[in-house]
Amino acid sequence: MTGIPSDVISAENAGRRTASCACGNLKITVTGDPARVYACACLECQRATGSAFAYRARFQKAAIVHIEGERRAWRRGSNAGRWIEQTFCPTCGTLVYMEGEALPDAVVVSVGCFADPAFPPPAALFWASRRHDWYDLMEGVQSVD
Numbered sequence: 398m399t400g401i402p403s404d405v406i407s408a409e410n411a412g413r414r415t416a417s418c419a420c421g422n423l424k425i426t427v428t429g430d431p432a433r434v435y436a437c438a439c440l441e442c443q444r445a446t447g448s449a450f451a452y453r454a455r456f457q458k459a460a461i462v463h464i465e466g467e468r469r470a471w472r473r474g475s476n477a478g479r480w481i482e483q484t485f486c487p488t489c490g491t492l493v494y495m496e497g498e499a500l501p502d503a504v505v506v507s508v509g510c511f512a513d514p515a516f517p518p519p520a521a522l523f524w525a526s527r528r529h530d531w532y533d534l535m536e537g538v539q540s541v542d
Contacts, residue, residue, distance in 0.1 A: 413462060416510035418491035423466035423484075425494050425506060427456045434508065434517045438532070439524035441473065445483060445492055449529045452508040452519060453495075461504060468493075475499075 417424040431454035442451035472482045479498035485491055495505045508516050522528065526542045 414511055414513070416493055416506045417512075418466075418486035418489050418493050418510065420486060420489040420491075422488050423464075423468050423486040423491070423493050425464045425504070425510075426462040427460045427504075427506065428462050429456070429460050431456050431506075431517070432503070433521075434519050435521045435523060436519040437523040438528040439476070440527060441475070441481075442524075443527075446507075449532055450522070453505045454508050454511075454516070455500070455503050455505045458502050458504055 412430070413426055413428050415424055415426040433455045434453070435455070436450045436452050438450040443449060445451065467487055468484050469487045470482050470484045472480050475481050475497070477499065481495055481497045483492050483495050485493060491510065492507055493510050494507065496503070497505070524542060
């Protein structure tokens with residue numbers, strides 16, 4: 398199912414962040430700053446989140462401190478023809494993190510699962526042409542199609 402072991406331990410302890418699902422069953426703890434923070438308005442991300450866009454942070458797999466809780470994964474295709482595996486809580490259904498064929502050394506975490514209003518804003522909005530008309534980008538956010 399997923400390529401991330403459930404008990405990956407990192408030697409670095411500073412700057413830990415824990416993302417969890419709505420019911421608290423599934424948690425992923427990472428350390429350090431994300432390599433990239435972005436939003437995506439592709440139709441697949443809209444469907445996966447049930448919202449107008451996804452807000453995500455990409456970390457290197459080496460940043461994973463621990464993953465705990467029961468989880469399920471669903472693998473789908475992308476517009477580029479590569480797979481993306483979405484990992485979610487089987488109890489509440491929250492999509493907590495993802496892996497992708499295009500980024501084999503990365504894990505992408507749903508930023509809302511960190512429950513941190515001070516989390517850095519996205520640097521880019523992917524599939525900007527699919528964003529809802531009411532959604533205006535902040536100054537400095539790159540628009541990518």
